[in-house]
Amino acid sequence: MVSKFPILPQRVRRVPRQFSWIDQRLVREQYIDRLSHRAAALYLFLVTVGDAKGMSYYADTSIINRLSMNQTALDQAREELVQLGLIAWKKPLYQVLSLDHTPPPQRPAMSEAISLGEILKKAMGGMPITIIFGLFNIIHKFK
Numbered sequence: 001m002v003s004k005f006p007i008l009p010q011r012v013r014r015v016p017r018q019f020s021w022i023d024q025r026l027v028r029e030q031y032i033d034r035l036s037h038r039a040a041a042l043y044l045f046l047v048t049v050g051d052a053k054g055m056s057y058y059a060d061t062s063i064i065n066r067l068s069m070n071q072t073a074l075d076q077a078r079e080e081l082v083q084l085g086l087i088a089w090k091k092p093l094y095q096v097l098s099l100d101h102t103p104p105p106q107r108p109a110m111s112e113a114i115s116l117g118e119i120l121k122k123a124m125g126g127m128p129i130t131i132i133f134g135l136f137n138i139i140h141k142f143k
Contacts, residue, residue: 038067039080041077056093
């Protein structure tokens with residue numbers, strides 16, 4: 001076992017009065033592998049601002065400004081978190097949910113085929129494939 005010592009002992013974290021935490025199962029149970037960067041940023045924000053029960057009520061405009069995203073990006077990020085069972089949302093309330101329920105569905109095994117369209121759609125943050133190919137065609141015309 002590796003012995004660990006703080007690199008900057010004067011900067012060791014201390015539990016603040018308004019403590020919040022991120023459950024390590026977010027990584028161990030591979031929830032984080034299924035999140036876009038936007039959804040991960042929103043989750044971090046909600047975990048940070050939530051009370052002891054995980055509750056918070058920030059307006060969309062406040063979240064959009066703090067996380068530098070537009071309304072569509074916020075809507076998509078929020079939907080990702082809801083679909084994975086990480087948060088519940090009923091405007092204007094957010095609740096960061098316990099991870100004590102069944103783990104999220106597993107990623108497809110590498111032996112299972114995934115269409116190029118699905119790969120591109122995921123890479124473009126859920127953008128419909130027709131828009132992706134339209135953008136590709138526009139870019140290609142200017143070469």
